[in-house]
Amino acid sequence: MAEALLVEGMETRIMSDITAQTAPPARWLTRERVIKWAPLLVLLFLVLLFPFFEWLEDFREAKDHIYLADSRFFSIRNAARIAIAATPALMVAIGVTFIIIMGSIDLSMEGTVSVCAVIFAFAFLGWGGTLASWAWLAIPLALLVGAVVGCINGLVHVRLKIPSFMASLAMGFVGTGFALLLTGGDRIRVEDELFRSLLTVRWFNFPIMCYVALAMLLIAWFIQSRTTLGRNFYAVGGGEELAHASGLNVSRVRIMGFTLAGVFFAMGALLAVGRIGIAETATGNNFMFISITAVVVGGTALWGGIGGVWNTLVGVLIVNVINNGMVVIGLPNYVQDGVLGLLVIAAVVLSTDRKTVSFVK
Amino acid sequence: MYELRQVDKHFPGVHALKAVDFKVNRHEIVGLVGENGAGKSTLMKVIYGAYQPDGGDVTIDGTVVRFQNPRQAMNHGIGMVFQEQSLILNLTVMENIFLGYEQQFVKFGIIDWKAMAQAAKAQLAKVKLDIDPATTTSDLSFAQRQLVELAKVLTLEERIDGDLVILLDEPTSVLAKEEVELLFGLVRDLTKRASFIFVSHRMDEVLELSDRIYVMKDGAVVDVVAHDAADIDAIQHKMVGREVDKEYYREQKQKPYDAAQALVSFDQVSCGRRYNDISFDLHPGEVLCLVGTEGSGREAILRTIFGLETPTAGTVKIKGEQVTSFAAQSGVARGVGYIPRERKIEGIVAGMNVYENMTLSQMPNYSSGGVLKVGEEKAMARTWIERLGIKTPDVYKDCGGLSGGNQQKVVLAKWRSGGADIMLLDHPTRGLDIGAKEDVYEMIREMSAAGVGIILVADTLEEAIGLSHTILVIKDGAFQKRFDGTPGAKPTLYDLVHHMI
Amino acid sequence: MSFIKKFIEQETVSRRNFLLASAYGVSGAAALRMFGPSPVQAMTFADPTIAWSYRNRTNPYWNEIVSGGEAFVESLGKSKEALTHLINEGSSEKSLADVKALLAKTNGELALAIDTNDAPNARPVVEACAEAGAFVSTLWNKTDDLHPWDFGDNYVSHMSWSDEKPAEQTARILLEAIGGKGGVVHLGGIASNNPAIERLQGLKNALADYPDVELLDAQPADWDTQKANQIMSSFLTRYGDEITGVHCANDTIGYGVLEALRAEGMSVPIVTYDGNPQAVELVAKGEILATVFTNPHWGGGITASLAYHAATGAFKPSEEPNEHREFYGPTIMVTPEDALEFKANYLDNVPTYDWKDYWGPSNGPITYK
Secondary structure, eight states: OHHHHHHHHHHHHHHHHHHTTOSOOOTTOOHHHHHHHHHHHHHHHHHHHHHHHHHHHHHHTTOOOOTTTTOSSSSHHHHHHHHHHHHHHHHHHHHHHHHHHTTOOOOOHHHHHHHHHHHHHHHHHHTTSSTTTGGGGHHHHHHHHHHHHHHHHHHHHHHTTOOHHHHHHHHHHHHHHHHHHHHTTOOEEOOOHHHHHHHHOEETTEEHHHHHHHHHHHHHHHHHHHBHHHHHHHHHHHOHHHHHHTTOOHHHHHHHHHHHHHHHHHHHHHHHHHHHSEEOGGGGTTHHHHHHHHHHHTTOOTTSSSOOHHHHHHHHHHHHHHHHHHHHTTOOHHHHHHHHHHHHHHHHHHHOOGGGOOOOO | OEEEEEEEEEETTEEEEEEEEEEEOTTOEEEEEEOTTSSHHHHHHHHTTSSOOSEEEEEETTEEEOOSSHHHHHHTTEEEEOSSOOOOTTSBHHHHHTTTOGGGGEETTEEOHHHHHHHHHHHHHHTTOOOOTTSBGGGSOHHHHHHHHHHHHHTHHHHOSSOEEEEEESTTTTOOHHHHHHHHHHHHHHTTTEEEEEEOSOHHHHHHHOSEEEEEETTEEEEEEEGGGOOHHHHHHHHHSSOOOTTTTOGGGOOOOOTTSOSEEEEEEEETTTEEEEEEEEOTTOEEEEEOOTTSSHHHHHHHHHTSSOOSEEEEEETTEEOOOOOHHHHHHTTEEEEOSOIIIIIOOTTSBHHHHHTGGGGGGGEETTEEOHHHHHHHHHHHHHHHTOOOSSTTSBGGGSOHHHHHHHHHHHHHHTTOOEEEEESTTTTOOHHHHHHHHHHHHHHHHTTOEEEEEOSSHHHHHHHOSEEEEEETTEEEEEEEOOTTSOOOHHHHHHHHO | OHHHHHHHHHHHHHHHHHHHHHHHHHHHHHHHHHHTTSOOOOOOOSSOEEEEEESOSSSHHHHHHHHHHHHHHHHTTOOGGGEEEEEOTTOHHHHHHHHHHHHHHHTTOEEEEEOOSSGGGHHHHHHHHHHHTOEEEEESOOOTTOOGGGGTTTEEEEEEOOOHHHHHHHHHHHHHHTTTOEEEEEEESOTTOHHHHHHHHHHHHHHTTOTTEEEEEEEEOTTOHHHHHHHHHHHHHHHGGGEEEEEESSHHHHHHHHHHHHHTTOOOOEEOSBOOHHHHHHHHHTSSSBEEEOOHHHHHHHHHHHHHHHHHTSSOGGGSOGGGTEEEOOOEEEOHHHHHHHIIIIIISOOOOOTTOOSTTOOOBOOOO
């Protein structure tokens, strides 16, 4: 019995900390709500913060500058730039979101992205080199490769009972090595105008790749909220024992989760190639840091069961807005990495109810 | 000597303690009872320093004290034996006992383990526990851990001058009957050294042990009863504000079961060293109770039926079909529902909402081609929320935020809505207050009337006797005796205990 | 229990041997020092193992270097596999440990070409080789106080490139192309890398002669295409049309910049560095104004060749002048006019180099500031 009261007591106590025990608390401002919306608030704050610095700079130089209206950061064109930068990372981060919801972790993204990008480019060039030919088959091929790599990941993790971070990290190295073997260290240029229209053709100011990413996000949302698979991810992450005792095939859910993540990694690879026009072993570089950071900053709990793809969207945008904004306001480069690190910590602090987590390992 | 005077505690929107007067005398055992939410936990937290009161005074020997944290309270001789055992399992017993107070054994920056072991041995002697202080805590039984915990609190004796007050929060919840007796003997013995505040759900235990009993309701102390004047019915009446009648276990609703067919048949089933040569049949509408001490094999039998354990010998038939593959999935497919003891671990997924929890075991019924029919899920959830009277604002509420009783109802709804007609209930009323317990009894009768076969491992023997059609007594994994539980012809407590131990 | 006794005995013996060996090692090294710079008669080998020690092959630049090493080995009539690869993955410790292991394995019969990952690591590597009687040639990294001539024949040579001058040349081409006025941005390599510093300095040197051109911003893009792409799009937000030219620290960065411009449908003159095949093609198309070819293929081959030929005794390093022991590698400017010709000569057909013409294409002795 004590547990019910304990939980209740905790919440009320936290509330009393916030409201300093004076005014009766407004019912809508619960800590739960604050935590839920914190990532979005952080994003909004950042979006308003960078234009402020721009305004400050012009103000110091006594130039005319209306806050927001004259901001170069706060403009459609820059929004499109941030979106372009964010799309491949968003795909990768969505993939890993599912895994983290399950309470596992997947660190194979860099290798998977590289291998998918390179195989896609080889197949694309080999089968005609333009989307208008059979070369379009390279796209499903790349997604298939992603699925296979993910599936192997899952099988290694589940069947050999190796912790997921280790299994996937190792698979990632295998992927990078395989991509290197295929390319021998060379870059492959994908110059097909039709394929590159992902970047070059714009609808309403945003290039097509952003709409592709949006579509994938909606698909991911559907999977998360409307399919048994998505529900099973949450069940496994929230209570693996219980999921098992409710008759779920937990091993199968895990393997399918990793497979699905692999497909999204492949999607990230396609968009990365679409953005740069180059497939190489280095295509996957930096995706690990940015995707895991984005997922965590977005408020998905690393211990599983909490969060989702919308959180990840917000997280990816936060990281990219920071990256873009720091250059736009002309922050010296040696400060940028430090600021990014601090902002990440701040975002995690705001978005995690650490009172419910007594120990963090 | 330890006294609370007119202590008040507010939380926003809640007046948790209302002018509470509370007193503990030297060498006294004080009982504290009350329903869920009556304010017991808050009061205890005020006593051991986790909460600071908004009004009133805390005094020790007449001097007003104010604790900022539990450590300060400890330094004034107030120790807490936690309900959820607070020992760190991968440390040794002595490390646990002196956790945070290792400094006394440190010489030149190095811990003198021998001295610590000796000191630990002395502490363990106080609770009459003869174990090696270097044992890893996880190797101990629950009862032993409880005693170590008590020994840990008793180290206060050496550390501080003055009297000790020790809080025991549900110390018996994980103990078997004989272990409880042992603990009580010990506590009575220890009153030479300390005073105790004893909090428990088990009214009989409180009555047995306490010199005086504080009864709380809605944040206020409604009565203080002396040991000799205590009467269970009267106290329960005060606690809940209603009569707990003789129909507690809904015996009038116990209907004969259909003996013609068997839902579950065990034929000389053994499972390793857990249980041996067990045979029984479970019929539709029957409540079959497995009675035995902790570790007698009751849980293992439930787990076998559900498919979590594979038997080593014998045949298990469910609905006439022999079971060959033991897996939770097949258990669910055969219509077996399982409500395990630890709701937090195995009952509900915290973080998932009410309807998600309810459909967890039956997603294929609420989806087609892997796509969920969320509308149907919610509709089902609403039906069951109404049917079982689950107290939740809506179907979107995170189950982790519901009270224990309501969590239990959600779990029941999960299996019942999925059409499970064999229900395995492991301590379904553990940790529930009286009102919630009665709801569970009502549900059991209702399920039974609907032709569901129920195998029950009850929280108390009274419960087992009151609820069941059939009682099987098991001891050390072996079948002892079968009792018939038809109303009017029910066995007595003595009959059962006789075969249990 | 006898096995324990045996084990202890064995241990004692091997310990003693170890102590003896290390004592010998110390005095051996001391003896070497005592004779100082005077040439210790180095033993040569008929068929030494040839090894290349480098970061890894993911980077196209290092891929080119190593392919040069392989080409050299093939010119000896051996198969490619005869070249031993020591891959340090960016760890100086691993670099040194691998070299020591190979020295032990080959008994010092080794011709080693190496980039020691960072400058301080060059000394222990060179000392280990000299002590074991192996022959080593270094590329890129060494400290200024470490010189081949201090080690007799065993430290054969060191080759490096000065990027400041060529980077200045590309900058001048860029600044001319934008008519000597406007604003340029620079996207650099990893900020602490020496080439990154030199290439930015080259731009600054050139800017001194063009007072009407402003250096709007310089950010490190870590030699990475995707990072360069993001930084360039952020630059476009900050400076927009003020950017009239882009100076990139290498080709990889250039690709990212080009794509960022393409995304906006913009075209701004850019110059890059390294002369990778794809960059040369882009120069031919006019999308890049200029790049600098440093011939890593030749560099990788000749470094291995120097070590090998010194090891076989084909030439005696200690008899060569200092400018043959420490020298700059070649640089070739690639501009739209000569890009196709350059491509035909150097890229489409890898020229068959005379690996015994050790210093022909080199660029003079290394000078220290």
